Amino acid sequence: MENKPTSITLQNFTTESGAFYATLNLSFQVFGPALLSAPIVLVNHALTGNSQVLGENGWWNDLIGEHKTIDTTKYTILAFNVPGNGFDGFSIENYSDFNARDIARIFIEGIRFLEIKKLYAIIGGSVGGGIAWEMVALEPKITQHLIPIATDWKSTDWLIANCFLQEQILKNSSKPIEDARTHAMLCYRTPESFAAKFQRTINEELAIFNVESWLLHHGEKLQKRFQISSYKMMNQLLKTIDITRDSASFEEITSRIEADIHIIGINSDLFFTANENKATYEELKKYKNKVSYQEIVSIHGHDAFLIEYKQLHNLLQDIF
Known part of the structure; x- marks a missing residue:
């Protein structure tokens, strides 16, 4: 297999x-x-x-x-x-x-x-x-x-707008993959999903909200396995479906x-x-x-x- x-x-x-x-x-x-x-x-x-x-x-x-x-x-x-x-x-x-x-x-x-x-x-x-x-x-x-x-x-225009912001982050950020991923996670989930998952709890160790540490974790995880050229390519495809x-x-x-x-x-x-x-x-x-x-x-x-x-x-x- x-x-x-x-x-x-x-x-x-x-x-x-x-x-x-x-x-x-x-x-x-x-x-x-x-x-x-x-x-x-x-x-x-x-x-x-x-x-x-x-x-x-x-x-x-x-x-x-x-x-x-x-x-x-x-x-x-x-x-x-x-x-x-x-x-x-x-x-x-x-x-x-x-x-x-x-x-x-x-x-x-x-x-x-x-x-x-x-x-x-x-x-x-x-x-x-x-x-x-x-x-x-x-x-x-x-x-x-x-x-x-x-x-x-x-x-849609909404999707194209989000892809445009993703591209701007990938071009301009000092930590492009992490930051683009953080923004993308907000589009992939919902306010209700976050409320159910985190309930405004704090990560005591890092002294930040758990939702923040979760977003940082996702950004770091993707950064380790994904290249910036790949992210730009896939984002471009998402923007051009028609x-x-x-x-x-x-x-x-x-x-x-x-x-x-x-x-x-x-x-x-x-x-x-x-x-x-x-x-x-x-x-x-x-x-x-x-x-x-x-x-x-x-x-x-x-x-x-x-x-x-x-x-x-x-x-x-x-x-x-």
């Missing part, structure tokens, strides 16, 4: 913005049955995630594994690393060359390279789900099921998608709000039969897709 990322090299890739890359490194991991021997589930990671979806440092261990919601005795799990996320030691300095659609195109090239004809499902949370939307917009027949969680087909960019209308693009679309929102998400998700669903169901909207109910906000496993299991078990 444990494995190291495998790399493939893509040749002559031109980004949507016109930047040319003679070679691009695309790494991935496979879990469960060997590729092409079972239905394949592509898992797209979020901002600080990577291809290690299960195992010792697996970030979705509660959802994916032997006899879990997505059962690795029945399904092959494929997970690509977003080029530049740093997990495979490969970095991209010119992060502004890329948008979310470029990553979708790169993942599609990877799928072709691996000779996969059709995926059973594409699932992703947050920016990973946005990349999943971009993939089905580009290749409407690529998967049987699309499962975007805590995400949407576009970055399946309608430079192309047809939302209806024209989505009416071509053949997958069953299972939208999962979070009632308290401050980042990709439930209202935006509901609006997407209401629009889609006017002309698509195979679309559903379900909601995780949680005080924890955007991060609930990494916390509320029982609810996620209940929402996904019929698909898997």
Whole structure:
């Protein structure tokens, strides 16, 4: 089950913005049955995630594994690393060359390279789900099921504003990763989540509020394992999700998608709000039969897709 990322090299890739890359490194991991021997589930990671979806440092261990919601005795799990996320030691300095659609195109090239004809499902949370939307917009027949969680087909003004602030912090702070992470944690959780967790308690040892020591801890932890170039790259992708960019209308693009679309929102998400998700669903169901909207109910906000496993299991078990 444990494995190291495998790399493939893509040749002559031109980004949507016109930047040319003679070679691009695309790494991935496979879990469960060997590729092409079972239905394949592509898992797209979020901002600080990577291809290690299960195992010792697996970030979705509660959802994916032997006899879990997505059962690795029945399904092959494929997970690509977003080029530049740093997990495979490969970095991209010119992060502004890329948008979310470029990553979708790169993942599609990877799928072709691996000779996969059709995926059973594409699932992703947050920016990973946005990349999943971009993939089905580009290749409407690529998967049987699309499962975007805590995400949407576009970055809203609110999201773009937060990403802009993240970028400013990453450019200008003397402790960029720690400070950007501190701000991001405020968007990933909610006032209620913090109130329940900390109750205005004090860390006696440090003589600061526990909420402050928790934020410092998260910043330091990320700083140890994440490069600034990776953070800038992933933040840029989060800001640039838009399946309608430079192309047809939302209806024209989505009416071509053949997958069953299972939208999962979070009632308290401050980042990709439930209202935006509901609006997407209401629009889609006017002309698509195979679309559903379900909601995780949680005080924890955007991060609930990494916390509320029982609810996620209940929402996904019929698909898997």
